[in-house]
Amino acid sequence: MKVEGTVLLVIGVFMGAVCAIYWFLSNETSGTMMLLGATLLGFVPGAYYLWWSRRMKPRPEDNPSASRADGAGVVAAFPSTSVWPFVLGVGAALVGLALVFGLWTAPIGFVLGFAALLGVIRESRRGGAV
Amino acid sequence: MPRRNLLPSAPTPTKRRSRRVASLGALALLVLVLGGCNVDFGATKGVTTQSHLEFRLWFWLMVAGIAVAVFVWALIFWAIFRYRKKDDKIPKQFHEHIGLEVAYTVIPLIMVLVIFGFTFVVENNIDNVLTPPQVIVNVTAYQWGWIFQYSKPGPDPHVNCTLAPKDCVTVETAPNAAPSALAQPYTSPIYPQLVLPVNETVRFFLRSRDVVHGFYVHAFNFSRYAQPPLTNAFEIHPTSTGVFPGQCTQYCGLYHSEMLFSVKVETPSQFQAWFSGQEKKLQTQASLQSLVSRS
């Protein structure tokens, strides 16, 4: 986890420096705000990962001499098939179309989205052992 | 630990020196030939002081760019032809060479910093708007045409037309005719003409009435956005006379392809004559109008 955190942190530090220089040279707000966003995007998860990397159990994928047996076993539970992403996608497209052609497709879209939400939750419950 | 040698064969020092001398000589010769034959790499020198500066930068960056490209291409092609598979032997699995890697990071870094230095100087010269202007042209871009409005100091030649436009004489060109279905030659009367005196500095103020347009004159090697709601200022110093095409380069809607104009650079006396003519036209128009409104 250390390398992951460091990569993000390095990006954050670089963006922070650029942000400061840019603001100092141009006094332009929109660019500065976006650079600030990029800085945070590096810093926040980067710092979190570094903090976490000290606390977590060492992982076999961070250990250059880990053997395959170290990582064997259950990785995670993965959903095999699910229709809900498709339903949600259709719903989102309908809500999007509502932005173009007037609001009547939006309710259908929201209903589909809500159904997808319920569906996914039920699916995860049933799946259990994660 | 044996160091892997990446070069196919290490030449002896003397051989290496003579090679280096030869390649330097070849480079110098190439530059001389290019310069002597007026090689322009497809670009134009243009007809203004600014365009000449730009062209010189272009020329040298092209020389540098071609040198780099040829060098890297040569390496690529060498690798392709020299290291084709010949037998089933698996090649040595070397994968790094710190010295070499540092070298090809640092050398390009120095190169781009030098290029940036040149660029910086030329850019400051081109963007410079400090000389007191002799003629002021207000350019207004709109969908889909141009209006050129001139200000020249009136009786008092020391008036600054930017600060005191009232004390200046202004004349205006007719706007573009409504877009036709097809683009005409740029000299066609349906497009407005920008008239400029040669060897005088002209200050431009560029505005847009609606969307973003691009004021572009090929012979000036220069373009600038008419960026609403801003006023962009720049200076042009024409150095030779002639008629040149101009066109909108920033896409601005349906008839963008027809937003043409022409630029005519004249001698100062011709320019003066043209200017007075415009003034007279303006006066007769004004008196006609006042006649009309009185009756």
Add this chain to the structure above:
Amino acid sequence: MTIAARPALAPSPDLLEEEHGPTGMLKWLTSTDHKVIGKSYTITSLVFFCMAGLMAMVMRTQLTSPDNTLVSQHLYNELFTMHGSLMLYLFAGPFAFGGLANFIVPLQVGAPDMAFPRLNALSYWLYLGGGMIMVSGFLTVGGAADFGWVAYAPLSSATNTPGAGPDMWIVALLLTGFSAIFTGVNIVATVFYLRAPGLTMFRLPIFTWNMLVTAILILIAFPVLASAMIMLWCDRHLGTHIFTVSGGGSPVLWQNLFWFFGHPEVYILALPFFGIVTDVLATFSRKPVFGYKGMVFATISIAALSTSVWAHHMYTTGTELLPFFSLMTYMIAVPTGVKFFNWIGTMWRGSLTFETPMLYAVGFLVVFLFGGVTGILLASPPIDFAVHDTYFVVAHFHEVLFGSAVFGGFAGLYFWYPKFTGRMTREGLGKASFWVMFVGFWVTFVPQYILGLHGMPRRIAEYGAATGWQSLNQVSTAGAYLLFASVAITLINFWVSWRRPVPAGDNPWDAHTLEWATSSPPPHHNFYWIPPIRSERPVWDYNHPEHATPNGHAVPSPVPAAVGSLAAPGSSDGGAGGSGHVGGGTAQ
């Protein structure tokens, strides 16, 4: 839900469970398998590529003669807008991070699937929906969007470009934007959390590294695009004045927002292909990547720098801090140069063979270099003033975009096609498609450089006969037809391989990375078995223990124990070297 487990040493029978899911149409609709989604993405994006290519053919045909009226000005404006939008938003990006990355990244890190399979499926449906909405703009009364792929304000306002087509374009970008963000999150999580044991970050294949960095870049850039689209929509429909002059808004703000997204975007469209080319060059040179760490650092620096150069698209607005952006742009040339030398170093003293993927990869090197050099010219504000918005720029960005997305992309497509389908493509057709494309490429784009230098503006539907631009335009169009032919040959190639399959075997190229350790196509949840991972080339090390990848500065000892010596004492890894050969050769 199925529980995915990772195999230990020998293929474990309990992992051999087959999927008993739906088949056919229903499978396509409900699958959350990254391989199915990756294939859907690849095919969909290629369909959009072909549509955009056909639009390009119409535009090129229009430009063969002055004052041509093959298409109206209005239609031409729609065509270049949709061509650019389809190529960038619906082809190049989704092809890279939705298609190839989706399929390959989990395999390269030894994972059973993406970290969030359902989110992954959602990404695809958002992308498909968005893409269909964008294209169907052509069916509306006013036609599709016609404000260019950059939609500059205030041209994109409701008064200047009214109608449903532009709104559909905006909505499409919102949908595909979110799709990209979700894919980005998924890739980051997959690479951070689902790697196989021993696969440390600095052993990831370069393709995966580049996809990781691309994903981070997506997370920086796409939220800005999405918010810009929402603002634009508000301007058009809710009467806000964020980008319109009349209400005190700022059109330049649009350009700032757009290019803050747009410039990282063009690197989002380049980095994945750099990754493909790196892996392909290493495979067909039979050598490890030269300067692996330098390559990774170069990728990260390119990404970081690419977020601070956006205004080099705005030099001529007269509002920008030219030296700052110019310097930053020049700096990008350095890591890009490093990559070039690393690629050459990878080939150096190798044993090169030129199968189709390798041809495309080398073609990428040759053409991208030229595009890069003209990029250096454009980074200089004075030169940009002279050629901005002319065909010089059109030629430049096609050289880099076509170079990466098509040459690099096809290298990847031909390289992984056997893994996708379990079949080989035909070498003859593949090589023919490459050579036609290589020639067509230069014939199309070199005349455009010259046209730009002669003053031909971009995005014009017609030009007068007196301009003298006709003959170069004709040459360029002839080249474009060659490009069309080349893509057609590739499609024929895929068709032939589909009709008359030649089985590929697991590892037809003797390639290096984990995706080649499993079958082609891989089983549900990907791996029954993985080789020990002691370098960034586990499959190669396993197949060629006497030529295993050197680690660090140490010279590899010629005995297979080199692998084992690094393993934890007592582990059963390492000794495996030499016991077998993964995949190997084209099974007949």
